[in-house]
Amino acid sequence: MENKQNTPRPERSRRPAFRPRGAQPNGVPKTHNIGLQPAKAFGDGGQQPTKPARPVGTPLARPAARPHQGPRTDRPYQGGERPRKPRPQTIGGQYVPRRGREKHEYDPRMLPVTTDQPLKPERPMGTVLRAEHGKRAGFRESAKDIVRFCGLGGLEEIGRNMSFFEYKDEIVIFDAGLEFAGEENPGVDYIIPNTTYLEQNKHKIRGIVVTHAHYDHIGAIPHIMEKLGNPTIYTTPLAREIIKKRQAEYPNTPPLDIEIVKNRDVIKVSDNFTLEFFNIIHSIPDSISIMIKTPVGNFVYATDVKVEYDAKGVEYGLEEFRRVAEQGIHGLFLESTNAEVPGKSLSSELIMDNIEDIFLKTKGRMVIAMFASMLTRVGEVITLAEKHGKKIAFSGLSMKTNVQIAQNLGYIKIKPGTIVQLADIHKYKDDQIVILSTGAQGESNASLMKIATGENRSFQTKPGDTIMFSSSIIPGNERAVQTLKDSLARQGAHIYHSKNSDIYSSGHATADELKAIIKAVKPKYYVPIHGYYFMRSTNALLAQECGVLKENTIVADNGLVVEFSKTGFQVDFDHQLPAHYVMVDGLGVGDVGEIVMRDRKMLAEEGMVVIVATLDKKTGTVIKSPDIVSRGFIYLKENVSIVEDMRKKIKGILAQMPAHKEVEMDYLKGLIRDQIGQFLYTKTKRRPMILPVIIYV
Numbered sequence: 001m002e003n004k005q006n007t008p009r010p011e012r013s014r015r016p017a018f019r020p021r022g023a024q025p026n027g028v029p030k031t032h033n034i035g036l037q038p039a040k041a042f043g044d045g046g047q048q049p050t051k052p053a054r055p056v057g058t059p060l061a062r063p064a065a066r067p068h069q070g071p072r073t074d075r076p077y078q079g080g081e082r083p084r085k086p087r088p089q090t091i092g093g094q095y096v097p098r099r100g101r102e103k104h105e106y107d108p109r110m111l112p113v114t115t116d117q118p119l120k121p122e123r124p125m126g127t128v129l130r131a132e133h134g135k136r137a138g139f140r141e142s143a144k145d146i147v148r149f150c151g152l153g154g155l156e157e158i159g160r161n162m163s164f165f166e167y168k169d170e171i172v173i174f175d176a177g178l179e180f181a182g183e184e185n186p187g188v189d190y191i192i193p194n195t196t197y198l199e200q201n202k203h204k205i206r207g208i209v210v211t212h213a214h215y216d217h218i219g220a221i222p223h224i225m226e227k228l229g230n231p232t233i234y235t236t237p238l239a240r241e242i243i244k245k246r247q248a249e250y251p252n253t254p255p256l257d258i259e260i261v262k263n264r265d266v267i268k269v270s271d272n273f274t275l276e277f278f279n280i281i282h283s284i285p286d287s288i289s290i291m292i293k294t295p296v297g298n299f300v301y302a303t304d305v306k307v308e309y310d311a312k313g314v315e316y317g318l319e320e321f322r323r324v325a326e327q328g329i330h331g332l333f334l335e336s337t338n339a340e341v342p343g344k345s346l347s348s349e350l351i352m353d354n355i356e357d358i359f360l361k362t363k364g365r366m367v368i369a370m371f372a373s374m375l376t377r378v379g380e381v382i383t384l385a386e387k388h389g390k391k392i393a394f395s396g397l398s399m400k401t402n403v404q405i406a407q408n409l410g411y412i413k414i415k416p417g418t419i420v421q422l423a424d425i426h427k428y429k430d431d432q433i434v435i436l437s438t439g440a441q442g443e444s445n446a447s448l449m450k451i452a453t454g455e456n457r458s459f460q461t462k463p464g465d466t467i468m469f470s471s472s473i474i475p476g477n478e479r480a481v482q483t484l485k486d487s488l489a490r491q492g493a494h495i496y497h498s499k500n501s502d503i504y505s506s507g508h509a510t511a512d513e514l515k516a517i518i519k520a521v522k523p524k525y526y527v528p529i530h531g532y533y534f535m536r537s538t539n540a541l542l543a544q545e546c547g548v549l550k551e552n553t554i555v556a557d558n559g560l561v562v563e564f565s566k567t568g569f570q571v572d573f574d575h576q577l578p579a580h581y582v583m584v585d586g587l588g589v590g591d592v593g594e595i596v597m598r599d600r601k602m603l604a605e606e607g608m609v610v611i612v613a614t615l616d617k618k619t620g621t622v623i624k625s626p627d628i629v630s631r632g633f634i635y636l637k638e639n640v641s642i643v644e645d646m647r648k649k650i651k652g653i654l655a656q657m658p659a660h661k662e663v664e665m666d667y668l669k670g671l672i673r674d675q676i677g678q679f680l681y682t683k684t685k686r687r688p689m690i691l692p693v694i695i696y697v
């Protein structure tokens with residue numbers, strides 16, 4: 001479907017006047033990419049009965065997103081001296097009510113219109129952009145000797161992690177992840193970071209460091225590498241294999257240049273950047289953090305990381321942090337995912353003890369559902385199963401392939417004969433069987449959901465089975481997981497999850513663990529990364545408890561550039577690099593923008609009405625009664641009077657047009673949209689999307 005929304009709309013005065021022609025391409029409503037398949041047949045198909053009128057006081061429709069009020073973010077940032085602009089009233093597409101518009105007043109501007117300006121998507125969770133927290137401290141240097149840091153994703157959300165450091169004409173990038181789209185972006189597969197600035201400066205890029213193999217750190221790679229000039233990727237063996245496996249799913253992408261790094265490797269990637277890699281603990285083996293040596297100072301970039309405790313409560317996983325800290329750390333970048341979770345996380349030993357208890361109690365078959373990427377736990381469960389003479393079967397392709405990769409690299413050790421095919425489990429006694437399955441988040445097409453719905457050919461639940469969710473529920477998935485548990489319980493399965501037993505711990509450091517890392521690194525400056533604003537600001541407070549000065553904790557959102565000199569730092573909150581969402585939908589990357597998304601939401605919430613009017617090209621008179629089609633609005637067959645009134649109104653509008661004269665098509669369509677919109681609002685208190693189609697014959 002052609003998406004005319006992306007092409008600049010001509011000024012009204014320059015629009016060509018309507019010239020009647022035989023076949024009228026202008027009559028096709030190309031201006032609306034409604035994000036749907038073209039209607040197969042006109043008519044009204046099986047809609048819900050009309051719901052009662054909206055109670056007074058409820059919002060009527062999502063307000064149209066408003067163009068970015070602040071400075072433009074699409075201008076490349078050149079570094080150096082930058083013009084100061086007066087502070088904008090709002091930043092970041094936050095909705096500002098239009099002056100003079102009452103909440104319930106009908107406003108034709110609320111109808112879908114095409115807009116030229118790129119709009120920023122709504123910020124998740126209403127985060128505040130202007131964080132005065134850490135704005136400028138001790139910054140004295142000229143613009144020459146500074147290291148710039150910018151997060152392009154991961155600073156206002158969980159996921160799509162990507163940051164870069166820049167010094168003069170050199171850039172080093174850290175991670176390139178994706179974020180799952182959630183309900184607020186209907187139809188979108190996932191979201192990737194905005195790499196506009198990096199594409200404009202790709203000649204400066206000296207490499208991409210990938211810290212570990214989770215999709216929120218590697219998922220964007222197939223979509224961006226070509227645009228960035230396919231720079232060298234520095235990563236660990238496990239991440240390399242999983243990146244390659246994913247890349248193979250995109251046959252038209254260039255072969256990647258991946259350089260393997262291991263603990264304590266020191267690599268000079270450019271004149272001014274030397275990277276020292278070191279191992280840290282996370283929920284997947286082969287995770288690294290990096291000390292970045294620059295002319296300004298040493299920085300530690302620590303993404304997903306946790307601290308472990310043994311049975312006696314002695315911590316481990318900090319040794320490498322302590323070692324690099326001996327070289328003096330100017331700035332620490334540390335994740336915030338669990339900054340709000342007080343105390344320490346449960347130790348792996350305790351969790352494995354609890355899983356073992358359940359193993360011993362269980363008489364039937366056991367299914368353990370978890371992320372296929374939680375490879376550390378997967379390996380531990382396999383070892384435990386071997387200890388108790390159980391067989392392991394995999395359900396879910398990603399579980400199978402990930403374990404295969406980890407086994408080939410020696411991260412998971414499996415005795416011969418432990419793994420059996422899912423189709424062969426009937427050959428063993430029920431209490432011998434452990435199935436490792438994907439789909440613990442209730443994903444509709446993942447393995448556990450297929451088991452619950454009986455679609456899995458090799459395995460159906462029966463009374464006596466035990467299903468264990470070794471996972472925490474990602475916000476937004478609660479309902480899907482609830483449905484899944486219900487369905488499994490109805491089939492007689494016994495269910496364990498992280499709320500009724502201690503069988504899961506996150507791979508992300510909790511408050512006490514973060515403090516342990518901060519104390520080990522002893523940075524001068526502290527930048528919380530990864531997480532919503534409130535998570536990062538909580539994380540900043542933790543650093544202050546550990547002795548980092550309040551003015552040296554920097555909470556900067558996506559796209560903001562933090563400039564570090566030897567003596568201080570500064571953040572220019574009035575200038576941002578482009579960091580808005582790039583959405584991946586099917587084969588399209590970035591072609592679904594906020595306007596399409598707004599239309600999708602509007603269609604979902606209010607439905608649509610198509611009006612087809614056929615006019616005589618010579619006289620301009622209506623040839624036949626206008627056709628009216630609706631979807632998701634009201635069931636037209638049961639609302640004949642509204643349809644008849646609409647027809648009358650449309651005929652009335654068309655009759656007002658001067659006969660034997662060129663009529664401006666957009667003007668006529670706008671008139672129908674406004675007046676029919678007003679009419680339907682009066683009758684139904686709803687604002688369906690109205691698509692007028694004018695055909696001259």
Ligand SMILES: [Zn+2]
Nearest residue numbers: 212214282304
């Ligand atoms: Zn991770």
